[in-house]
Amino acid sequence: MDCTIVGASFAGLAAASVIAQRGLRVRVMERKADPGEKLHTTGIIVKDAVDQIALLDLMPSEFVRAVPGVRLYAPSMRYVDLDAPGYYFLATDTPNVMRWLAARAEQMGVEVLLDSPFQSATRVRGGYELDGVGETRYLIGADGPNSQVARSLGLGLNREFLFGMEYEFEGLALAADDRLHCFIDRKLAPGYIGWIVPGVGVVQVGLARRMRPDADAIKRVMEKYLAKIAPVLDVRTLEPQSIRAGMIPCGGVIRPVATERALLVGDAAGMVSPVTAGGIHTALKHGLAAGHAVADFLEGKCDDPCHWFAKTYPRFRKKRLLRFLFDHFQSDWFFNLMLATAPMRMAASQVYFHRRGALTPAGARVSTTAKAVKGGEFVK
Known part of the structure; x- marks a missing residue:
């Protein structure tokens, strides 16, 4: 051979x-x-991959759906919507x-x-x-x-690893299904985030965090996480159709x-x-x-x-430095305070849109509507 x-x-x-x-x-x-x-x-493919890798041109359309924006939540559950013109993510089956x-x-x-x-x-x-x-x-x-x-x-x-777990639910409707919903919370997801992804025929709900690979421990964390995000999507009484769990190298x-x-x-x-x-x-x-x-x-x-x-x-090199800073200096009060500010939006655009967001000189714009959750409804 x-x-x-x-x-x-x-x-x-x-x-x-x-x-x-x-x-x-x-x-x-x-x-x-x-x-x-x-x-x-989770199976998210960024637009950069679609543009650069011809192999993906042949992928059956029924296996993907485009998600054009990000909704980033601070620990307080206030959020900003982030968009870059022409950019999208592909959620995949x-x-x-x-x-x-x-x-x-x-x-x-x-x-x-x-x-x-x-x-x-x-x-x-x-x-x-x-x-x-x-x-x-x-x-x-x-x-x-x-x-x-x-x-x-x-x-x-x-x-060096993150340990993650994700639940998949069928037949659910997510109110803002044109967004990747990303949740920052140092207590629940130290070193990373939680997420809700409007996938292909499913909604994917998960989180990853710095911890040893302990499925029972992360299940307990998932219970707290599902309770926190219930105003956005309440799946606490539902049985997931599938569960994914595993280690993610981050070093x-x-x-x-x-x-x-x-x-x-x-x-x-x-x-x-x-x-x-x-x-x-x-x-x-x-x-x-x-x-x-x-x-x-x-x-x-x-x-x-x-x-x-x-x-x-x-x-x-730069990303490993950011990983070090996030691991050692992540602060919930800082994210609560800075969420809707221009520097935070610019940093988030770097991470999510690969320099295509607020820092794009050709006029790309980041939407920054800050809102909060109250009584299960989004209000300004």
């Missing part, structure tokens, strides 16, 4: 598709029996998106092995011997934040991220924004780039990507 990719993830399937397109033999090993089950992502990506990869010649967990890799001349699978000339680890490929090869490991790209004839991509590499915890955009972008780099090497056109491609991974 020319290349084996561990993990039918966004990054793994993107890399596999590119390598197969180049006429090389590539397989994807996935421990799950269904690439769409037991996901650990993520399980079906992953199934579509896997099926498309197979159509392009990728051998997708489901229910096939990675065991170990032994370095041999010309590549690796994979336990139970055979030899491969190149190995890509796209197997999540606790990468077994990284452990097997002695590569870096993610050590930046790990080191080392590659070795001879092997490299890591996506969450396995820590390629997740330390501030927003968004990883789909970078996973797709660098997964595609990794596929081309590995294909070039296997075709004899360049040196092993382990020596140069890893240098193209984002460093997240």
Whole structure:
């Protein structure tokens, strides 16, 4: 086999598709029996990804819905609406998106092995011997934040995490369904936020916070969180149709991220924004780039990507600094005080709209209507 990719993830399937397109033999090993089950992502895709990644042009329209704005809530539940002209987020039916990506990869010649967990890799001349699978000339680890490929090869490991939980509810109507609802609260979500997403056929309600992966503890936090956001959407008496939970790496790209004839991509590499915890955009972008780099090497056109491609991974220097500040200096009273001010709106635009909001010189405008919750209704 020319290349084996561990993990039918966004990054793994993107890399596999590119390598197969180049006429090389590539397989994807996935421990799950269904690439769409037991996901650990809310599935938000930013407009920047849609603009930059042609692969997404082919995604079935019924798997996505555009959400054009953000409603940002302070701990007091006062909020501002943030918009940038022409900008939007795509909420996705993520399980079906992953199934579509896997099926498309197979159509392009990728051998997708489901229910096939990675065991170990032994370095041999010309590549690796994979336990139970055979030899491969190149190995890509796209197997999540606790990468077994990284452990097997002695590569870096993610050590800084957020732990998140999300409930999905069907048949609900959200009053402001053109917004991603984001809630700041240091007690409930230290180091991150809570959210309500008007998804595809569902409403997604979740939060992430700095804590050890303790499902029981975060369930107790979720109860308090659901009570707090009840004036916006009351789901306290409802049973979710599905529950997602998992760890989100937030420490930046790990080191080392590659070795001879092997490299890591996506969450396995820590390629997740330390501030927003968004990883789909970078996973797709660098997964595609990794596929081309590995294909070039296997075709004899360049040196092993382990020596140069890893240098193209984002460093997240500023975002890691913001992560440090948010972890150590997050203050509820500060957000309550500053929510509707111009500096706060500008900072929020940087985070949510990637420099397209209030700081865009071409006249992009951020709506800043500040409101509060009273008696279950929004009032000025």
